[in-house]
Amino acid sequence: xxxxxxxxxxxxxxxxxxxxxxxxxxxxxxxxxxxxxxxxxxxxxxxxxxxxxxxxxxxxxxxxxxxxxxxxxxxxxxxxxxxxxxxxxxxxxxxxxxxxxxxxxxxxxxxxxxxxxxxxxxxxxxxxxxxxxxxxxxxxxxxxxxxxxxxxxxxxxxxxxxxxxxxxxxxxxxxxxxxxxxxxxxxxxxxxxxxxxxxxxxxxxxxxxxxxxxxxxxxxxxxxxxxxxxxxxxxxxxxxxxxxxxxxxxxxxxxxxxxxxxxxxxx
Numbered sequence: 414x415x416x417x418x419x420x421x422x423x424x425x426x427x428x429x430x431x432x433x434x435x436x437x438x439x440x441x442x443x444x445x446x447x448x449x450x451x452x453x454x455x456x457x458x459x460x461x462x463x464x465x466x467x468x469x470x471x472x473x474x475x476x477x478x479x480x481x482x483x484x485x486x487x488x489x490x491x492x493x494x495x496x497x498x499x500x501x502x503x504x505x506x507x508x509x510x511x512x513x514x515x516x517x518x519x520x521x522x523x524x525x526x527x528x529x530x531x532x533x534x535x536x537x538x539x540x541x542x543x544x545x546x547x548x549x550x551x552x553x554x555x556x557x558x559x560x561x562x563x564x565x566x567x568x569x570x571x572x573x574x575x576x577x578x579x580x581x582x583x584x585x586x587x588x589x590x591x592x593x594x595x596x597x598x599x600x601x602x603x604x605x606x607x608x609x610x611x612x613x614x615x616x617x618x619x620x621x622x623x624x625x626x627x628x629x630x631x632x633x634x635x636x637x638x639x640x641x642x643x644x645x646x647x648x649x650x651x652x653x654x655x656x657x658x659x660x661x662x663x664x665x666x667x668x669x670x671x672x673x674x675x676x677x678x679x680x
Contacts, residue, residue, distance in 0.1 A: 552600030
């Protein structure tokens with residue numbers, strides 16, 4: 414007599430848990446996390462501003478050097494109101510504070526996007542902070558040592574001989590801080606593209622398809638940001654956008670491969 418066979422369902426095989434899906438945030442949680450990261454970033458900027466405020470006079474004399482060769486005698490900027498110099502000092506301190514606080518800001522950015530990454534990808538926090546800070550400061554340095562002198566050379570060159578140019582502190586530092594920040598953000602393009610690819614938001618194929626539009630967008634943005642119609646200045650602004658977009662595609666290919674490998678390893 415044969416033994417009765419056991420009936421019923423066999424063992425249930427559970428699908429592996431995706432480490433990203435297991436930590437999905439709701440919209441409210443995303444907004445709360447974003448507010449917290451922005452708050453810490455603003456605090457870092459405030460601390461950086463306080464530190465740089467002590468050296469604001471030295472920073473003022475340093476940042477004014479690109480325009481000095483093009484100033485008429487006696488080679489000085491002018492102020493049109495008693496508060497103009499104070500406002501310029503405040504602007505210099507805040508912008509310098511942003512650059513000083515940039516490592517902390519990039520750390521907060523990483524903290525916000527890291528829940529969407531696989532555990533193997535989260536180890537890139539230090540390279541992200543390092544390269545983010547280096548690109549940001551490198552972009553500002555390019556703008557200060559290359560872009561600004563060429564721009565001022567063109568601007569002064571178009572002034573007729575019978576016109577006496579006078580440059581105010583407020584106008585000068587408004588232009589300088591705007592361009593330095595713009596260059597800093599432009600140099601971040603490869604890192605931004607790499608992060609979007611790492612998070613699976615964009616793919617190398619999409620980036621390559623958008624390549625032709627990026628050239629047009631770079632030219633349009635450079636025309637908006639630059640204060641002149643000088644083709645050389647606009648090329649200096651549009652050139653890095655195009656080059657760094659191509660570099661971003663290279664980074665996207667590498668991060669896309671790593672992401673797929675991480676996903677396969679976590680499956």
